[in-house]
Amino acid sequence: MKIFGVIRKMKAVMGNPLRYYLFLDKDVLLLNTVFGREIIITHEGYSCCNCGKDVPLFRMGFCKKCFFESPYASETIIRPELSRAHLGEEERDLEVEKQIQLQPHVVYLSYTGDIKVGVTRKSNIPSRWVDQGATYATIIAETPNRYEAGLIEVTLKNHISDTTAWRKMLEDSGDSIPDFETALQRIEEYWPEESKAFKKDNLEVIRLQYPYSPPEKIIGLKLEKSPKISGVLSGIKGQYLNLDTGLLNLYAHEGYKISLEIN
Ligand SMILES: [Zn+2]
Incomplete structure (x- = not known):
């Protein structure tokens, strides 16, 4: 079988383990059904998102x-605390920025080999956690917009990491249970006074189970370096395909035109 298309993030459906769907133009492939088979991905070009x-x-x-230039790539995507739409101030395109920023957001803790803090739109849960390969996650605050969530994150990230160490995430088997309570107690005193009203009282911890066991050696693959990547697909974690030749992060290849062959 050979199909063509532009790489987009895989979509995951909750379950034990998670089920991953790959969309390549008109084709949809449930990747869990091809575990154990050789896949060949060939770089054919680009298509800007x-x-x-x-x-x-x-x-x-x-x-x-x-x-x-695009409002979908604005700096506030990476740094929510710079959001201005709640003040009616335009950065690139106010209407788009209002749509993105003026909706419920959450601040969360997740476990990706270490505990980290992050911000996302509420509607993005749980896919945000799946994309980063978190095995556990919990919402610690809910805010009416992106700016308020960004303010909390920017304060807390001085005391708790806000980045995913991809290597550590891929090395983690999913067996270690993070202690979110203790992490929260540790940052309690740094919580911004004016944001305390958004804090959640009860932690509901979500567990995500990936069809994945860590390989002996973590090798990252890139289509830029090797335009033809092949290997036996054994599993997926986050947006990483686990091939016996290395790990390919599909999220980092969004917009790449490829052909995909399954043997
Ligand atoms: Zn473009």
């Missing part, structure tokens, strides 16, 4: 022009 042009991608699936 915003303008669709076949030009080299700069960051986050955007070409350079779109990365610096």
Whole structure:
């Protein structure tokens, strides 16, 4: 079987383990059904996630022009505390920024080999956690917009990491249970006074179980370096395909045109 299309994030459906769907143009493939088989991914070109042009991608699936101009690649995507839409102030396109920022957001703790803090739109839960390969996660605050959530994160990240160490995440088998309570007690005194009203009283911890066991050696694969990647697919964690030749992060390859062959 051989199919063509542009790489987008895989969609996961909750379950034990999670089930991963790959969408390549009109084709949908439940990847769990091809575990144990050889797949061959060949880089055929690019398609910018915003303008669709076949030009080299700069960051986050955007070409350079779109990365610096599109409201979907604005700095507030990475740094929520810079959000201005709640003040009616435009950064790139106020209508789009209002849609993104003026909706319920959450601040969460997740476990990706270490405990980290993060912010996302409430509607993005649990897929945000799946994408980062978190095995456990819990919401610690709910806010009416992106800015308020960003303010909490920016304070707490001085005391707790806000990044995912991808290697550590891939080395983690999923057996270690994080102590979110203790982590929260540790940051209690740093919680911004004006944000305390958004704090959740009860922690509901979600567990995510991936069809994945860590390989002996973590090797990252990139289509930029090797335009043809092949290997036997044994599992998936986060947005990483676990091949017997290495791990391929599909999220980092959004916008790549590929052909996918399954033997
Ligand atoms: Zn573009």
